[in-house]
Structures are given as structure tokens and as C-alpha cells.
Amino acid sequence: MDKLEFYRQCIQKILTEYSKYPPVNGEIEVQTIFDTKNDHYQVVDLGWDKHRRIYNCVMHFDIKDGKIWIQRNQTDDVLAEELVKMGVDKEDIVIGLQPEYVREYAGYGVG
Numbered sequence: 001m002d003k004l005e006f007y008r009q010c011i012q013k014i015l016t017e018y019s020k021y022p023p024v025n026g027e028i029e030v031q032t033i034f035d036t037k038n039d040h041y042q043v044v045d046l047g048w049d050k051h052r053r054i055y056n057c058v059m060h061f062d063i064k065d066g067k068i069w070i071q072r073n074q075t076d077d078v079l080a081e082e083l084v085k086m087g088v089d090k091e092d093i094v095i096g097l098q099p100e101y102v103r104e105y106a107g108y109g110v111g
Contacts, residue, residue: 003092007068010086011041011061014079018043018059025049030058039063042072062096067109069096080108 001009012034019030028047035041041061047054059079060072068088073079080093093108103110 003066004063007063007088007092008036008039008041010083010088011063011068013086014082015041015043015059015061018075018077023054028054064094067092067094067111069094069111071096073097080106 015032019032022028022030023045028045028049031044031046033042033044039062042057043059045054045056045058057072058074062069062071068083070079070093080095083093084090090107091109094111095103095106095108098106100111
């Protein structure tokens with residue numbers, strides 16, 4: 001299996017596992033969004049909590065130039081560590097939710 005397909009599978013596995021646990025409040029659907037053509041992957045909470053509309057992107061990954069970009073993480077999980085445990089090279093993980101000047105100190109790729 002080539003690296004790109006392996007990275008897609010790793011991301012989809014993380015998002016699928018996370019989406020199995022729905023939020024405790026309200027009538028909220030957890031959606032996984034896999035755009036394998038453009039390499040955008042998300043988990044979105046969508047629904048209602050009483051009279052309040054819920055729409056929240058919980059996790060967002062992109063694959064750009066052969067690297068996995070973590071664009072959003074609203075969980076307590078350290079997604080980069082999960083990817084490394086799955087066999088992804090640290091240099092191929094970019095913490096996109098951090099400013100560019102901080103990334104070189106994170107121990108992962110810089111972009």
C-alpha cells in the first residue's frame with residue numbers, strides 16, 4: 001500500500017472510532033466527512049440541544065503535499081501521538097492548529 005492510502009486509512013480509522021461516542025446532551029448526530037478526492041476529513045456534531053442549534057467541527061485533518069495536517073482538535077486526545085502509534089512518521093504530521101513559528105518546537109513536521 002502506498003503512503004497516501006495508508007495515511008487516509010489512519011485518519012479515517014481515528015475519525016470513525018471517535019464518532020462512535022455521541023455527545024451526551026441533546027439530539028446530536030455525529031457525522032464523519034471523508035473527502036478522499038481532495039483529502040479533507042472531519043467529524044462534525046450536528047443537531048439540537050433543546051432550543052439551541054449545534055454545529056461544531058470536532059476534528060479536521062487534511063493531507064497536503066504528502067503530510068497529514070491536524071487542522072482542528074476539540075478533544076482531549078493527542079491526535080499526533082495516535083498517528084505515530086499507527087506508524088505515521090513524525091515528520092509527516094503537521095500541527096496546523098499551531099502558529100507556524102511554534103511548529104518547529106513541537107517535534108513534528110513544520111509544513
